[in-house]
Amino acid sequence: MYAPDFEIKYIETVWHDEQTLISLVESIHPLKIELGEALNTFKAYTTIYPKVDEMDKCNLAIHFDIEPELPPHILSPNGEQIPLMKVVNPRTKKVWWTEGSVWLKKYKRWGTQAFRTAGTLTVISGDATFKIYIGLSDDSHKELERYLANFKDDLWELILDDNSYVGGKAKKTHSGGVDESTLKIISNLLAHAKVIANKPKAELREIQNLKERKQVKPVPRTFMELSTKGNAKTLTSRGTEPTYNVVENQYIHYVIASTYKLIRQLVQISSSKGSRYQGNIEQLNARLDALKDHRTINKDLVYKDLHVLQNLCDEHKLTDDLYLQLDRSRSNDFAHKIYIYFIKVTGNVKGSEKTYFVEYKYNETDFWSDKNNDHATKFFDISAVPALDLKIGYEYQVNATVVHNKGVSTKGNRYERFVVHYVDSIRVLSSSEQLNRNRQDLTKYHLEVKTLEASNWIRALNRDELIEQQKERDSILSRICFFETESEKAKSVLKSLEPKIKVFKVIEKSFKKMGVKLSSSFPNSMTFVQNQHYQYMHAGYRKLREQIGLADDDLLLSLEEIDSIGLINMPILYERWCLLQITKVLIQNFHFLCDSTWKRRLIDMVQNHNKNSRLTFKHNLMKRKIHLDYEPLMANGRTPDFMLTVGAKNKDNTTIIKKFVIDAKYHSSEFLASEGGISGVVCEMAHKRNYSENNLNSVFIIHPTLDAIKAATSSGVLLSPQKWAETSYLGELKLFEWENPRFIHQYGALSANPSKSIRYLDEFQRLIGMFLQYSIEESYKCQSHDDVNSNNFCMSCGSTDLVDDMPVSYNGKLNSKKKWYTCNNCSHHTTYNHCWNCQTRLIKNGEYWTYHSLMPMQPTNIKCPSCELPV
Structure with a gap:
C-alpha cells in the first residue's frame, strides 16, 4: 500500500x-x-x-x-x-x-x-x-451531532449487544446485551455499593489538634506551648482521624464509576433501540395501511413506458438505434465483399452472449430456412461487432462480410455458422413477429391508460394481486409482532436500569466527597476475603463485564476513548458510520457469526489504527462466508473503502466467489453535480479507478444526498414505483449512459442519511441482501428451474428456515419452473421466476424488499432488468 x-x-x-x-x-x-x-x-x-x-x-x-x-x-x-x-x-x-x-x-x-x-x-x-x-454541506451542528451520536451508539450496541452467537449457544438477551442474570448482577452491585458507601473501610491517621489540658497526649510542640503560654486551656495533642482514601476503596470507587458508565451506556442503547423499534413499527403500520383492494398508479412511469412501447413499435426508430450501436463498432479500414442476409433471431446461445440461434434467407420474399427444414442448427455470431445487440423475435436485413461454414458437432448434430466480420448496414424488418406483438401490446396498453385516466389513476387489484397482497400483509404483521416484542424488552431494560443510574451517581459522588481516588488495580487484600460486600463488588463487576462482552480492559478503554471524541472530519466519520451499518446488517439482520477477536479489530478499524483490515463472517446454514475488508489494497493498487468477498457453497457442493466494492462518499448535492452526478462518481469508481476489475466486481457508492437519483434521470421520472427508488439506485434498470445492459444490478448508489430518514438500515439490508441472494450467481442461466443454485434465505429477517411453498395453478397444474418459498420465521414470501423474453432470472421478495423494478401498472410483476420490456 x-x-x-x-x-x-x-x-x-x-x-x-x-x-x-x-x-x-x-x-x-x-x-x-x-x-x-x-x-x-x-x-x-x-x-x-x-x-x-x-x-x-x-x-x-x-x-x-x-x-x-x-x-x-x-x-x-x-x-x-x-x-x-x-x-x-x-x-x-x-x-x-x-x-x-x-x-x-x-x-x-x-x-x-x-x-x-x-x-x-x-x-x-x-x-x-x-x-x-x-x-x-448545509447540515447544521445539530444534524452533524446526530451523525456522531448515531455512530457512537451503534458502536456500543455492536460491542455490547452480542447477538452474533459466537462460541456456542446464544444467550437470551433483552436489549443491549442485557438478560435477567445481568439485571440481577447490577441490582446486587447496587445493594452492596450502598452498604459500602454507608460504612466504608477506614484507616486511622495520626494528626495533631488542640485538646483540653486533661485530654492532651503530649508531643514536642506541647512542651513548647507550656513554656510559652503558661496556663492555656487547650494545648496541641496527638490525635487520630479516619481516612477513606485507602486502596480498597479506591478500587471500589473505580468499580462504581465504571459500572455507572456501563449502565448509562446500556440505558442509552436500550433507548436508541426502543426508538428504532417504534420507528420500525410505525413504518410497518404505514405499509399495512397502504395495502388496499386498489392501487394508485404512478402515471409518470406509465407514460414513460408508453413512450418506450411506441418506440418498440417503430421499425425506423429501432433501426436508428442499431446504427448508433454500429457506429461504436464500425471499422473504417475494412474493405471486403458485402453480402445481404435476412435473419430471424430465435434465441441466445448460452455462454456466448453475441451468438444467436437464427433462421435465415437470402431474399426477403423467400421462406425461412430453419432447423426443421434441413435438420441443421443455425448460429449467427456477431462477436466482432461488440456494441451491436440483436433481440429475440426480431427480423433483420444485415449487409455484412460473413464467413459461412457448415459442420457436424461432436454429438453428431449438423450446424451452420455465420461469423460476422464487418457490418456495413442493418435494418429491422416490419414483418418481425416481436414487432407485431409490440403493436398488439401498444393497442392494449393504450386502452389500459385510457381506463386509468378515467378512474383518476386508481386501479382495482385482481385476484392474483390480492393473494400476493395477503402474503405481504401476513409478513408485515409477523414483523410488527417481532418488533413489538423487542420494543417491550427494551422498555423493560429501561424501567429496570434507569432508576439505578441516579443511585450509582449519588454513590460515586459520596466517594468523591470522602476524598477517595480511583484505581483500577485490584489490591488483593484480606478485606476482599473477609468483607462480603467488598468481595461481591469485585466478583460482580467481573461477571457484569463478562456478561455484556467487555471482559477485555482494552476494549472498554478504547470505547471510552472513542466516546469522548467530538465532531471530526465528516467524510471520515461517514465512512466509518457506513462500516458499522454494514457490520450491523451482517450480524444482526442476517445472523452471520464472527470469530472471538472481531470486536477488537472493529474498534481498531474505527480508530484508524489498522488499515487494510479484515473482518470475517460465517453463516453455516446459509453456507456463505464473507471477508469484509476496510481500505483493502487491490491488485491494481487502488484502495476502496470496503470490499465484501463472498464465498457461497451451492446446493451441488460447488463454490462461487464474488466481490462487492463499496465506497462511502459524504458529498452534498452541489458537489455531486460538479462531479457529473452519481453517474459520474460511480463511473469514476467502477471504471477509471477500475474497482470493478474489468466488470468482474459489483461497485456501489453510499452517500447522504436524497435527491441524487431524480437529478440523474434526464426526465426527472424515477425508474421504479417502489419507495426506495426515490433515493437509491440498485441497478434495477439502466440509468447511466455508460452502463452495459448485461451487467444488471452491478453498479449503483445507495442513499443513507440518519438525520433525514429512519429507514437507512433497511437500505443497507436491501443492498447487501441483493449481493448475497442475486449478484453472486449468473442471472442468465435459468435452465430447468428458476431457483438459485446457492442456499436460500429470507430477505426480510435473514432466516434460512424456509418451506418450499409451490402452489397449484388455477387450472390444476403445477408450474414446473417457478419456485416459491415461505419463511417459517416471519412469513415472508419469495418467488423465483424468469423473464419470458430473455430468460433472465428474477427474484421477487415482496414489494418492499424486491430490488428489481416493478411494473407501474402491475404492482406484483417485475420489469426485467436486462431487456426492460414495459409489458
Missing part, C-alpha cells in the same frame, strides 16, 4: 498576537489521500459547513515528513500563487503549512479564504500537486 510522506489535517490554533502562537491542536484523523492519475499528483476530499460556527476556527494544514525547500503555495484559477504560512506547534515543534490570508485582530486569529470555499483547491509543493476537493 502506498504510504504518503505527508498528511493533511484540520488544525485549531490560539494566538496571543499575529506573531505568537499559544497552542495548536490537530484533528484526530487526517484526510484520506488518494493517488492522482498523473505522476506526483494526489487527491483528498473534505467538506465545509457554513452553518456550524464551532468549525470556523479550524484550518486545513499540510505537514511534510521532509521539510520542503520552498514554501508550498495555492495555485488560484487565474494563475496567482498564494504562499502558505508556516506554523510550528509550540509543544511538539511539528511544522504545518496553512493559509493565513488576513489577521483578524478582533478574534485574534488568522483568517482563510481558499480553504473555506467550495470547489477544487490546488496546492503545489516542489514537483508535487495536491488537489483538495472541498464540498459544501
